[in-house]
Amino acid sequence: MNTTKYVIGIDYGSDSVRSIVIDAVSGREISAAVHYYNRWKQGLFCVPSANKFRQHPLDYIEGLEITIKECLAKVGDKNVAQNVKGISIDTTGSTPIAVDQTGTPLALTPGFETNPNAMFVLWKDHTAVKEAAEINAHAKNYTINYLKNVGGIYSSEWFWAKLLHILREDKAVREACYSWVEHCDWIPFLLTGGNDASKIKRSRCAAGHKALWAEEFDGLPPNNFFAELDPLLDGFTARLFKDTHTAAEAAGTISAEWAERLGLPNDVVIGVGAFDAHMGAVGGQIEPYYLCKIMGTSTCDILIAPTKDIGNRTINGICGQVNGSVVPGMLGLEAGQSAFGDVYAWFKNLLAWPLQQLQHSSLLNSETAEQLRQEIEHKIIAELSLQASQLSEEEGVEVATDWLNGRRTPDANQELKGSLMGLSLGSDAPRIFRALAEATCFGAKRIVERFEEEGVPVKGIIGIGGVAKKSSYIMQMMADVLEMPIKIQKSEQTCALGAAIFAAVAAGLYTNVEEAVKAIGAGFEKIYTPNTNKQEFYRKHYTKYKALGNFTENLIS
Numbered sequence: 001m002n003t004t005k006y007v008i009g010i011d012y013g014s015d016s017v018r019s020i021v022i023d024a025v026s027g028r029e030i031s032a033a034v035h036y037y038n039r040w041k042q043g044l045f046c047v048p049s050a051n052k053f054r055q056h057p058l059d060y061i062e063g064l065e066i067t068i069k070e071c072l073a074k075v076g077d078k079n080v081a082q083n084v085k086g087i088s089i090d091t092t093g094s095t096p097i098a099v100d101q102t103g104t105p106l107a108l109t110p111g112f113e114t115n116p117n118a119m120f121v122l123w124k125d126h127t128a129v130k131e132a133a134e135i136n137a138h139a140k141n142y143t144i145n146y147l148k149n150v151g152g153i154y155s156s157e158w159f160w161a162k163l164l165h166i167l168r169e170d171k172a173v174r175e176a177c178y179s180w181v182e183h184c185d186w187i188p189f190l191l192t193g194g195n196d197a198s199k200i201k202r203s204r205c206a207a208g209h210k211a212l213w214a215e216e217f218d219g220l221p222p223n224n225f226f227a228e229l230d231p232l233l234d235g236f237t238a239r240l241f242k243d244t245h246t247a248a249e250a251a252g253t254i255s256a257e258w259a260e261r262l263g264l265p266n267d268v269v270i271g272v273g274a275f276d277a278h279m280g281a282v283g284g285q286i287e288p289y290y291l292c293k294i295m296g297t298s299t300c301d302i303l304i305a306p307t308k309d310i311g312n313r314t315i316n317g318i319c320g321q322v323n324g325s326v327v328p329g330m331l332g333l334e335a336g337q338s339a340f341g342d343v344y345a346w347f348k349n350l351l352a353w354p355l356q357q358l359q360h361s362s363l364l365n366s367e368t369a370e371q372l373r374q375e376i377e378h379k380i381i382a383e384l385s386l387q388a389s390q391l392s393e394e395e396g397v398e399v400a401t402d403w404l405n406g407r408r409t410p411d412a413n414q415e416l417k418g419s420l421m422g423l424s425l426g427s428d429a430p431r432i433f434r435a436l437a438e439a440t441c442f443g444a445k446r447i448v449e450r451f452e453e454e455g456v457p458v459k460g461i462i463g464i465g466g467v468a469k470k471s472s473y474i475m476q477m478m479a480d481v482l483e484m485p486i487k488i489q490k491s492e493q494t495c496a497l498g499a500a501i502f503a504a505v506a507a508g509l510y511t512n513v514e515e516a517v518k519a520i521g522a523g524f525e526k527i528y529t530p531n532t533n534k535q536e537f538y539r540k541h542y543t544k545y546k547a548l549g550n551f552t553e554n555l556i557s
Contacts (some may be wrong), residue, residue: 005509006030006084008068009283009500011276011493012091012183015040017063020493021071022500027520030080032493033070035063047221051126053406054116056120057097057105060187068262082261085192086507087254088247088499090273090279091183094158094210098177099168103189103197106176106255117170119128120183123163124298124338124405125512128412132156135164146221147467149214153316156425157338159211160226160233167232174232179239180257182206184273191270193255199238201251204244205274209334213244215323231245246324247274247317247502248513271506276495277302277334278326282513284464284489285521287328290449291458294495297345300336302448306455307331309401315454317410318447327513335447335455338414339405340440341467343499348380348435349442351429376472385473387430388437393537395421398435399544401552402443410450417551436465437474438538441481442545448482461486463528464494472528481538491522 005024010017016037021030037059039045045054072081097108099122121127135154139147147154154161160181167174179197181189189200207213213220219242226233230546245251254268278301281292292302304326313322318335325332339346355376358369406414420435448458463486467474473478479486490495501516510516 004083006080007500007503007507007509008084008087009279009493009496009498009503010064010087010089011279011496011499012060012063012089012187013276013495014092014124017060017067017498018070018493019067020496021075021084021499022504024085024500024504025519029491029497029520030491031071031074032201032496033067033074035066035070037063038171038321039170045114045119046150051124051533052116053122054119055095055122055185056119056312057107060120061190062182064187065261065317069215072263076159077496082265083185084268084481085509086262086269086503088279088503088506089184089187089273089277090499091180091187091205091273093184093275094162095120095123095163095183097121097183097186098173098198099179099181099186101175101177101178101197102195103181103186103200104160104175105186109176112173112176115173115465117166117169117173118176121166123157126156126406128161129156129414131164131168132158132161132230132414138225142225144217145314146212146217146225148208148314149208149319150212150278150323151409151412152314152316153412155319155408156414157408159206161199163236164230164233180236182210183274188251188270188273191254192325192338193253193257194252196523200241200245201249201272202241203272203274203333204246204322205240205278205325207244208325209275209320209332211240213427219243219491245272246328247272247279248328248505250506256491261536269503269507271499273441274325274502276300277336278332279498279502280464280495281326281462281498282501282517283491283494283496283516283521285523286462288330289457289459290462291451291460291466293444293466293468294320295340295344295463297340298336298338298408299332299465301444302326302408303333303335303451303456303458304330305333310456313455315451315456317450317454319409319412329452333451335409335441335450337402337440337447339402340370343402343404343418343436343440344381344433347384351380352377354519379470384430384433388434389473391430392436395431397424398427398431399548400432400435400439400523401539401545401549403549403552409447413553416553417556419556421548437477438481438541439545441474442476442542444478445481445542446546456482460484460515462489463487464489464491475528476522476531479530480534483535485530486528487524488526489522490525494522497522
C-alpha cells in the first residue's frame, strides 16, 4: 500500500485558481489543475474604466472544488487522496470582503447575490483612492507613525481604504457587514467549517502588510485612530482581530463537509493562508537579501532579511515590513509594480482592435473571422518581442513610464497615469513595445535602488511567474537593466508550490520552512546574465525614464 505523504497547494490568482498535489518527501509534482473563474471571464461585476474589479465568492468556491477533484482524478490512485496530510492556500491581496457574524460573505446571503459591494474587492480595484488619501493625511495628526511599517504611504489597494469606501458607498452592505476579511483568511475558515467571524485566524502576512497590524502597536492601531478618520469605522477594530498567525501554523482541520466534497480524509490539516507573492517567494527558494520578483499581470517583490539586521529602521516607500510575513523569524519586505504583464496586454489589445472588427467583414464568415482573430492575437507579443530585439540602439528614442495602473513602489500613488514620449512618424509597434518593456524593467530598477538607498542590499534576483517563464526577451532586458543575474525558478506553479511547502510544515511533516524548502524546492532552470555591452544604452534610457516620470508626476497627474 502507498504510504507516501502528500500535500496540496492552492494558488488563487487574478483570473484563475490552480491546485497541485506534491509528494511531501521528494517534492515531485503528482498532478495539477487550473480553473478560470466563470463570472470573472464574463466581466461580471467589474467596471474597468472606473478601476472597479470585484470577484464573486462562488468563483473561488467552485474553483477550489473543481481543481482539487481534478488533481485527484488525474492521479488515478485512491491511496493518494487518503494520504493527503495538509492543504494551504495563497491568494491575491489585499482582496477583502464584507462578512456577517457567521463569517459568511454577504454575496452568499439573500439580497446581496449580485451586489458588487458585497463581493471580494480585488487587489487591483482602485475605487478607494480618495479614502487612501484621507488615511495618509489623517495619519500625520498622530505622534505615533501608524504607517511606518507600510512604507509611510497607505494605498487604495489595501484593507482599510477599501473597507471605508464600501461602508460609505453602500448603506445595505454597511448595515449587514459584521467584519471585513481577506480572501487568504476566508478560504481556510471555509475549509475548516468555521461559523463565527470572531474566530477566523488572521494571516500575519495580510494583517501586517495591508491592515496596519504591528507587534509594536500590540495589534491594530487603536479605535480612536479610525473613529476620528470617519465615525463609520468607530468600533470596527473590536470586530476584527488582535492576534495574527504565520503561514507555518495550522488554521485547523478540514470539516466533515469539505472532506466528503473533496474525497479527502477527515484529519487533513488546513494551514493559515497568506498572499500569493509571499508563498511564491518560498516556493521560489528565497534567501536573505535576494529579491524574489513574482511577475504576472503586476509584480510583487519580496525580500527577507534577519530581523536583527534591520532593527527598528523603517524602510520608506515600500509596501511593508513585517516580522514573519514570509518566513517565520525573518523580516518580510514587500514592494512591487501595479502593472507589468498588464502593460504588454494593454498594448496587445490596442493593436488587436481591428481584429475585433473582422466579424463585420463581408469577405469572411464569422467562424473564420474568429479563428483568424485568435491566431493573430496569440502571436502578437511573441512577434513584437522578436522584432523589438532586432532594433538597433540608434532607433531607441521612444521612452515610456509603466504607471498604467498607478505606482505601487517606490512611494505608492495609484492616481498616476502612464506616459510615452519621443514619438515620431517612424515610431512603429516594435519600437513602442520596446519602450514599454524598458519602462517595466526601469520600474523594477527603481525598486532595487530604493532598497539600496534605504540600506537594504540586493544580492540578486529570483524570477517567478508567467512573464519570467515565458518571455526571454523581457528577462534578458531586465538582467541588462538591473546589471545583475536573474535566476528563473523551475516550477511552473511556484506560488502553489510555496503553498504546498507551508502545508507540509503546518501538517507537522517538517519542523520549519527552511527544512521543507530543502526537501520540496524545485530548483532553478535558467540564469539570465547581464550583457555589459547594453549597460550604457540602458543607463541613458533610465535617466530619461526618471525625467519623464518626474514630469508626468509633477506636471501632468
